[in-house]
Amino acid sequence: MKLSLKDSISQALQDVVNALLAEVDATKIPAVVLTRPKQKEHGDYAVNIAMPLAGLLKQNPRQVAETILAKVQFPDAVDSADIAGPGFINIKLKAGGETDILKDIMQMAESYGRLDNNNGEAVNLEFVSANPTGPMHVGHGRGAVVGDALANLMNARGYKVHKEYYINDAGSQIGVLANSVWLRMQELQGIKITFPEGAYPGDYIIEIAKEILASQDFASFEALDDVSRLQQLGELAVNANMAMIRSDLTDIGIEFDQYFSEKTLHESNKVTQLIEKLEADDLIYTGTLPPPKGKEVVDYNPVKQRLFRTTDFGDDVDRPLQKQDGTATYFAADIAYHADKFERGFKHMIDIWGADHGGYITRVQAAMKALTGLEKQPEVLLVQMVNLTRDGVPFKMSKRAGTFVTLSEVVEEVGKDAVRFNFMTRRIESQFDFDLEAAKAKDAENPVYYVQYAHARIHAVLRKAEAENIRLTDIKDIDTSLLTSDEASKLIKMLIAYPDMLDTAANRREPYRIATYIMQLAAAFHSFYHKNRVIMDDEALMQARLLLLRATAQVIKNALTLLGVSAPESM
RNA sequence: GCGCCUGUAGCUCAGCUGGAUAGAGCAACGGACUUCUAAUCCGUAGGCCGCAGGUUCGAAUCCUGCCAGGCGCGCCA
Numbered sequence: 001m002k003l004s005l006k007d008s009i010s011q012a013l014q015d016v017v018n019a020l021l022a023e024v025d026a027t028k029i030p031a032v033v034l035t036r037p038k039q040k041e042h043g044d045y046a047v048n049i050a051m052p053l054a055g056l057l058k059q060n061p062r063q064v065a066e067t068i069l070a071k072v073q074f075p076d077a078v079d080s081a082d083i084a085g086p087g088f089i090n091i092k093l094k095a096g097g098e099t100d101i102l103k104d105i106m107q108m109a110e111s112y113g114r115l116d117n118n119n120g121e122a123v124n125l126e127f128v129s130a131n132p133t134g135p136m137h138v139g140h141g142r143g144a145v146v147g148d149a150l151a152n153l154m155n156a157r158g159y160k161v162h163k164e165y166y167i168n169d170a171g172s173q174i175g176v177l178a179n180s181v182w183l184r185m186q187e188l189q190g191i192k193i194t195f196p197e198g199a200y201p202g203d204y205i206i207e208i209a210k211e212i213l214a215s216q217d218f219a220s221f222e223a224l225d226d227v228s229r230l231q232q233l234g235e236l237a238v239n240a241n242m243a244m245i246r247s248d249l250t251d252i253g254i255e256f257d258q259y260f261s262e263k264t265l266h267e268s269n270k271v272t273q274l275i276e277k278l279e280a281d282d283l284i285y286t287g288t289l290p291p292p293k294g295k296e297v298v299d300y301n302p303v304k305q306r307l308f309r310t311t312d313f314g315d316d317v318d319r320p321l322q323k324q325d326g327t328a329t330y331f332a333a334d335i336a337y338h339a340d341k342f343e344r345g346f347k348h349m350i351d352i353w354g355a356d357h358g359g360y361i362t363r364v365q366a367a368m369k370a371l372t373g374l375e376k377q378p379e380v381l382l383v384q385m386v387n388l389t390r391d392g393v394p395f396k397m398s399k400r401a402g403t404f405v406t407l408s409e410v411v412e413e414v415g416k417d418a419v420r421f422n423f424m425t426r427r428i429e430s431q432f433d434f435d436l437e438a439a440k441a442k443d444a445e446n447p448v449y450y451v452q453y454a455h456a457r458i459h460a461v462l463r464k465a466e467a468e469n470i471r472l473t474d475i476k477d478i479d480t481s482l483l484t485s486d487e488a489s490k491l492i493k494m495l496i497a498y499p500d501m502l503d504t505a506a507n508r509r510e511p512y513r514i515a516t517y518i519m520q521l522a523a524a525f526h527s528f529y530h531k532n533r534v535i536m537d538d539e540a541l542m543q544a545r546l547l548l549l550r551a552t553a554q555v556i557k558n559a560l561t562l563l564g565v566s567a568p569e570s571m
Numbered sequence: 572g573c574g575c576c577u578g579u580a581g582c583u584c585a586g587c588u589g590g591a592u593a594g595a596g597c598a599a600c601g602g603a604c605u606u607c608u609a610a611u612c613c614g615u616a617g618g619c620c621g622c623a624g625g626u627u628c629g630a631a632u633c634c635u636g637c638c639a640g641g642c643g644c645g646c647c648a
Contacts, residue, residue: 171647322646324646354642362574429576431576
């Protein structure tokens with residue numbers, strides 16, 4: 001691929017810098033970084049390279065900048081370069097100097113912004129992993145949308161992302177689930193029951209109970225002993241919940257490459273083998289844990305147990321792998337799971353967790369270090385909590401009372417595109433106040449319609465052109481240098497910035513940048529649209545503007561596609 | 572008590588890993604549709620960037636200490 005104008009300019013500057021610092025250790029030579037100045041008077045590009053160089057060369061920055069400018073060979077599109085402020089080099093381009101990009105965009109179409117890299121790094125991305133004990137709530141939805149967009153984004157930038165969902169279908173919670181279903185089944189048979197404190201109260205449990213009774217005889221369960229009855233009902237209930245979860249995920253356009261069952265880890269003895277291996281490696285010893293800090297512990301009684309030496313690998317305290325009854329802890333299964341990912345060839349794993357699991361990161365990474373030697377694996381992204389409101393009034397949600405709003409209810413009310421886009425408009429580190437009415441509103445309060453409207457508007461113009469029998473000139477014959485208005489220049493700069501933005505977003509695991517970018521791009525377009533009439537008598541200018549519109553629509557669509565949001569051609 | 576996240580305009584948030592005069596949207600005020608979609612645009616006003624120190628040519632950004640909010644801290648997942 002040919003070098004972009006930006007890259008040619010920074011290369012030209014880098015050559016001079018390298019020559020000036022020929023004596024200096026190559027690894028210490030600072031890299032030239034072109035930025036887009038905020039002030040128009042500061043030119044099209046600005047470089048601060050003279051400042052870090054000043055220290056190395058023991059000259060003042062403005063003097064260094066002069067030396068650089070005296071030697072540099074800029075590409076033709078550069079009009080002028082001057083020194084400003086403490087030592088910035090401001091570069092001004094010739095009018096229409098960057099407009100060739102429009103032709104490149106049209107040629108690359110949906111691959112504009114993407115890196116074709118056939119041997120990209122394989123990454124295992126685990127997200128959602130909502131427990132199969134009930135429906136997904138909005139918090140899961142945020143993690144799901146962010147994870148899916150991150151997968152799309154990283155795939156677009158050359159990684160090979162494997163999307164995985166970990167099903168926690170083992171452990172005591174499944175027993176609680178099974179018992180809850182059994183109680184409801186009895187209730188449906190007219191048997192009087194008392195619903196205990198810890199059981200799951202939600203109505204979906206009744207639905208599951210009805211489903212089971214519809215296909216199987218109540219008496220056949222009654223005949224079973226407690227253990228096998230709960231075992232069977234647990235499996236049925238997990239399957240029912242997972243079917244519901246998968247259907248909810250489909251409704252917001254999310255598909256996983258793999259669903260991984262925790263239960264299979266136990267059944268294949270991977271967990272016990274893991275413990276044996278750690279024992280053999282002398283990483284487990286008998287000890288007593290100190291009492292937990294920070295809350296009243298009434299019933300704390302210290303017990304001797306076998307502990308994994310995670311503190312040797314960066315953890316705060318050593319961790320037990322087995323409960324007193326001998327069964328494995330969740331932690332034991334989870335490290336067996338991550339070790340399994342490693343064995344499947346993934347040296348790079350990303351997990352997306354809710355903020356309430358933040359305290360868990362250190363111990364998993366410590367365990368992985370002990371097992372594989374890998375540092376900081378898995379890479380964990382914490383998604384902060386979602387506060388659901390309607391017209392600013394928070395919902396009173398209680399799992400115990402069974403009054404929580406599910407993700408599918410929200411998606412049904414608000415719509416997939418609005419849910420997905422809104423969840424992408426903030427950094428994951430900030431808590432999200434999600435207002436149902438605001439997300440539903442088809443007005444300026446709602447960014448998703450703002451950007452979709454821009455796309456639809458462009459297509460309205462293109463339809464109008466078609467209706468007036470305007471033939472689109474061959475792209476190579478269009479004179480893009482006619483696009484000199486301020487609004488056109490701003491729009492073109494936004495289009496040029498797209499690949500760099502994706503690169504930053506992928507490297508920093510920040511897919512929200514795509515949403516922020518699309519909003520800015522849409523704003524640049526709307527502004528252009530108001531001041532620059534497209535369909536007009538000046539044939540050459542009209543063709544150039546039509547090209548600009550087509551390129552803009554293409555980039556909006558490319559970006560929305562990464563977010564899993566549709567780009568309608570009319571609204 | 573300890574750990575992680577957050578604190579920027581009245582509200583919701585950006586600020587491109589240290590750069591030039593801190594930016595958007597909403598709300599407020601004033602304008603723009605006989606012309607390609609007004610779900611739009613243009614303008615005005617609004618800021619001790621939580622507080623206090625420090626690092627340097629230069630700090631919303633990095634370091635330290637406070638303050639406030641969220642999440643978490645037994646073999647629950």
